Amino acid sequence: xxxxxxxxxxxxxxxxxxxxxxxxxxxxxxxxxxxxxxxxxxxxxxxxxxxxxxxxxxxxxxxxxxxxxxxxxxxxxxxxxxxxxxxxxxxxxxxxxxxxxxxxxxxxxxxxxxxxxxxxxxxxxxxxxxxxxxxxxxxxxxxxxxxxxxxxxxxxxxxxxxxxxxxxxxxxxxxxxxxxxxxxxxxxxxxxxxxxxxxxxxxxxxxxxxxxxxxxxxxxxxxxxxxxxxxxxxxxxxxxxxxxxxxxxxxxxxxxxxxxxxxxxxxxxxxxxxxxxxxxxxxxxxxxxxxxxxxxxxxxxxxxxxxxxxxxxxxxxxxxxxxxxxxxxxxxxxxxxxxxxxxxxxxxxxxxxxxxxxxxxxxxxxxxxxxxxxxxxxxxxxxxxxxxxxxxxxxxxxxxxxxxxxxxxxxxxxxxxxxxx
Amino acid sequence: xxxxxxxxxxxxxxxxxxxxxxxxxxxxxxxxxxxxxxxxxxxxxxxxxxxxxxxxxxxxxxxxxxxxxxxxxxxxxxxxxxxxxxxxxxxxxxxxxxxxxxxxxxxxxxxxxxxxxxxxxxxxxxxxxxxxxxxxxxxxxxxxxxxxxxxxxxxxxxxxxxxxxxxxxxxxxxxxxxxxxxxxxxxxxxxxxxxxxxxxxxxxxxxxxxxxxxxxxxxxxxxxxxxxxxxxxxxxxxxxxxxxxxxxxxxxxxxxxxxxxxxxxxxxxxxxxxxxxxxxxxxxxxxxxxxxxxxxxxxxxxxxxxxxxxxxxxxxxxxxxxxxxxxxxxxxxxxxxxxxxxxxxxxxxxxxxxxxxxxxxxxxxxxxxxxxxxxxxxxxxxxxxxxxxxxxxxxxxxxxxxxxxxxxxxxxx
Numbered sequence: 001x002x003x004x005x006x007x008x009x010x011x012x013x014x015x016x017x018x019x020x021x022x023x024x025x026x027x028x029x030x031x032x033x034x035x036x037x038x039x040x041x042x043x044x045x046x047x048x049x050x051x052x053x054x055x056x057x058x059x060x061x062x063x064x065x066x067x068x069x070x071x072x073x074x075x076x077x078x079x080x081x082x083x084x085x086x087x088x089x090x091x092x093x094x095x096x097x098x099x100x101x102x103x104x105x106x107x108x109x110x111x112x113x114x115x116x117x118x119x120x121x122x123x124x125x126x127x128x129x130x131x132x133x134x135x136x137x138x139x140x141x142x143x144x145x146x147x148x149x150x151x152x153x154x155x156x157x158x159x160x161x162x163x164x165x166x167x168x169x170x171x172x173x174x175x176x177x178x179x180x181x182x183x184x185x186x187x188x189x190x191x192x193x194x195x196x197x198x199x200x201x202x203x204x205x206x207x208x209x210x211x212x213x214x215x216x217x218x219x220x221x222x223x224x225x226x227x228x229x230x231x232x233x234x235x236x237x238x239x240x241x242x243x244x245x246x247x248x249x250x251x252x253x254x255x256x257x258x259x260x261x262x263x264x265x266x267x268x269x270x271x272x273x274x275x276x277x278x279x280x281x282x283x284x285x286x287x288x289x290x291x292x293x294x295x296x297x298x299x300x301x302x303x304x305x306x307x308x309x310x311x312x313x314x315x316x317x318x319x320x321x322x323x324x325x326x327x328x329x330x331x332x333x334x335x336x337x338x339x340x341x342x343x344x345x346x347x348x349x350x351x352x353x354x355x356x357x358x359x360x361x362x363x364x365x366x367x368x369x370x371x372x373x374x375x376x377x378x379x380x381x382x383x384x385x386x387x388x389x390x391x392x393x394x395x396x397x398x399x400x401x402x403x404x405x406x407x408x409x410x411x412x413x414x415x416x417x418x419x420x421x
Numbered sequence: 422x423x424x425x426x427x428x429x430x431x432x433x434x435x436x437x438x439x440x441x442x443x444x445x446x447x448x449x450x451x452x453x454x455x456x457x458x459x460x461x462x463x464x465x466x467x468x469x470x471x472x473x474x475x476x477x478x479x480x481x482x483x484x485x486x487x488x489x490x491x492x493x494x495x496x497x498x499x500x501x502x503x504x505x506x507x508x509x510x511x512x513x514x515x516x517x518x519x520x521x522x523x524x525x526x527x528x529x530x531x532x533x534x535x536x537x538x539x540x541x542x543x544x545x546x547x548x549x550x551x552x553x554x555x556x557x558x559x560x561x562x563x564x565x566x567x568x569x570x571x572x573x574x575x576x577x578x579x580x581x582x583x584x585x586x587x588x589x590x591x592x593x594x595x596x597x598x599x600x601x602x603x604x605x606x607x608x609x610x611x612x613x614x615x616x617x618x619x620x621x622x623x624x625x626x627x628x629x630x631x632x633x634x635x636x637x638x639x640x641x642x643x644x645x646x647x648x649x650x651x652x653x654x655x656x657x658x659x660x661x662x663x664x665x666x667x668x669x670x671x672x673x674x675x676x677x678x679x680x681x682x683x684x685x686x687x688x689x690x691x692x693x694x695x696x697x698x699x700x701x702x703x704x705x706x707x708x709x710x711x712x713x714x715x716x717x718x719x720x721x722x723x724x725x726x727x728x729x730x731x732x733x734x735x736x737x738x739x740x741x742x743x744x745x746x747x748x749x750x751x752x753x754x755x756x757x758x759x760x761x762x763x764x765x766x767x768x769x770x771x772x773x774x775x776x777x778x779x780x781x782x783x784x785x786x787x788x789x790x791x792x793x794x795x796x797x798x799x800x801x802x803x804x805x806x807x808x809x810x811x812x813x814x815x816x817x818x819x820x821x822x823x824x825x826x827x828x829x830x831x832x833x834x
Contacts, residue, residue, distance in 0.1 A: 031707035276722035307528035
């Protein structure tokens with residue numbers, strides 16, 4: 001009897017243990033570590049006082065600190081004083097924001113805006129904008145293929161894929177010149193099946209910093225038109241690239257002029273420093289206002305089951321800046337300032353490398369534009385730069401110029417020279 | 422430029438009903454119009470109410486020079502996530518102490534449901550098993566269906582919930598569906614203040630629901646949008662969620678801070694994950710990151726900061742609880758007064774459900790024809806389902822609304 005009892009007790013215990021230990025999620029694998037996050041984590045752990053974080057894609061001032069724009073602080077004060085309520089925004093977002101967002105991209109006098117044939121919705125920064133666009137294409141556009149430049153922002157691929165689209169590529173970056181593979185791009189684009197979607201970075205290509213010149217954009221526009229491709233512009237750096245918002249939007253406006261009814265994603269993360277507030281816009285340029293209304297109704301249907309309506313704070317700040325003349329002027333100055341600091345750092349890096357005695361051609365560092373620079377460093381060189389100099393960057397040789405300051409550019413030049421001589 | 426548009430075939434979509442209702446209300450010129458539609462709190466002056474504690478904390482934020490607008494981590498502000506989960510599960514929750522509770526900061530309750538749905542579709546009941554049935558209550562918040570459908574679930578069903586005849590919970594029907602549904606089905610449960618009926622199971626009923634769900638291996642997904650707002654007590658309103666945790670369920674709980682913090686447009690939500698153990702939790706959160714990254718990359722900062730600062734300061738936390746009670750109490754007062762007035766008018770039918778129901782909404786029992794009468798003839802705006810937002814009632818309009826209901830019920834069948 002004793003053994004029978006013991007047996008039962010053991011049996012029940014095992015059964016209970018199994019019940020309480022088994023999980024729905026036993027089969028869930030650990031997700032792969034984020035490559036860029038990994039860079040930042042490693043940087044944090046490093047105790048070298050001279051360490052540099054050139055992975056992060058956020059602007060830093062010349063002291064290496066995050067920069068909150070004055071126009072943003074001023075706008076926040078204005079908003080606080082108004083004591084507004086916190087009622088839900090419309091699904092498409094804050095009207096004052098979406099209007100000025102579209103104007104910023106297209107130019108106030110654009111015929112598209114006058115005829116009301118665009119629909120612009122407020123989105124969760126650039127990512128949210130791309131995702132809504134991808135979902136919209138997935139639902140309403142026949143062809144599944146989206147052509148990205150090679151390389152492109154790492155997150156483009158999973159965004160489109162999760163939305164049900166298929167990713168293809170066209171040649172873009174030429175590693176032998178650290179520049180634009182214009183011939184390769186035209187060649188590939190000329191073979192893209194009609195009605196496919198082609199993604200273009202409006203300015204400050206991420207990750208290479210390599211942008212087509214205006215004459216090159218014109219030829220791209222021609223071939224894209226010939227192939228009857230649907231253009232999706234990603235503009236995450238308007239103002240931040242050259243320092244001039246109109247110049248940076250030139251390609252977008254040219255394509256519209258040329259008759260492309262484009263899709264456009266905009267982000268205010270970088271150019272207004274509103275990263276964590278998640279401010280962005282998604283625009284569809286339609287044939288006419290009637291079509292824009294239909295498209296708008298469908299965008300709302302897409303947005304509602306994701307997050308219902310967008311967050312107010314950042315959009316309110318952006319709208320206040322864009323629509324208040326002296327805040328807008330201040331913003332343009334500050335954006336110019338950020339772009340200029342980056343340009344200066346590029347120049348100083350090249351000068352520094354020359355001073356170190358490097359005989360390599362570093363012209364691409366100043367030819368490239370925007371936050372990122374594709375140095376041309378090979379993975380082994382990157383590894384050495386990290387191990388021996390505590391300079392943290394991604395394996396593809398990309399550095400964020402925003403992490404370079406007048407205080408550390410000499411050290412960086414020294415390190416790059418050491419691993420490349 | 423007259424090329425064939427790729428979008429010429431895009432059909433006009435129907436407007437989202439609840440927002441259309443507000444639009445119609447806004448366009449109406451009738452001086453005595455009343456909006457009992459959209460679910461947002463109103464004061465007795467029928468004005469939106471920014472909670473005093475929120476105003477206080479916003480001032481703190483604006484004056485703190487150490488704060489900037491940098492990206493939050495993908496899963497959100499850590500001090501928000503942990504304090505928000507504590508609100509749902511209780512400070513002393515054993516599950517939290519066992520390190521098996523995690524969270525994802527999301528864009529409102531909708532965003533939390535979305536993240537949970539996307540995760541379940543990928544990893545629950547086999548990989549990418551889009552055929553797993555998802556059960557939502559009949560009726561439920563109209564966006565539940567779309568959230569799960571858009572996440573890829575192909576089979577969304579309803580479980581019996583509202584008994585129109587007796588104007589209460591069809592508990593036998595609910596239990597019956599739990600007993601007969603396919604194993605492993607996902608059930609979306611309203612933690613408290615059921616939307617739209619305002620009818621919640623009793624503690625005893627919740628216990629039976631839990632027992633049946635455990636027995637049949639069903640998945641628990643709580644939608645908690647009104648904690649504190651329903652009874653005025655955070656703990657009371659979290660009873661069901663905490664009971665299920667104590668019964669050892671692995672579960673998801675989508676929390677919204679739109680109503681109880683009045684932070685509607687800042688999109689503050691939290692998906693609380695209760696896992697079997699820390700290792701499971703770690704893997705789950707790593708996969709959540711992947712889903713977040715392709716949807717919004719990282720969540721908005723402002724609202725989460727306000728909530729985190731409030732919840733983590735004893736003084737501000739007390740202020741908040743007071744503010745929440747103010748809102749809940751006003752709703753309770755309106756319920757009591759509406760019932761009293763209908764009874765005084767001798768309006769046909771029983772009106773006990775008005776005070777028995779809880780939270781922001783009441784399922785009046787008015788049929789679509791009567792609703793149409795209310796809207797068109799009386800300029801009192803409510804949902805076709807007969808749902809009214811109690812917050813739209815004030816001491817100034819309650820007589821007019823009571824009379825309108827009386828007319829609708831007596832004139833229209």
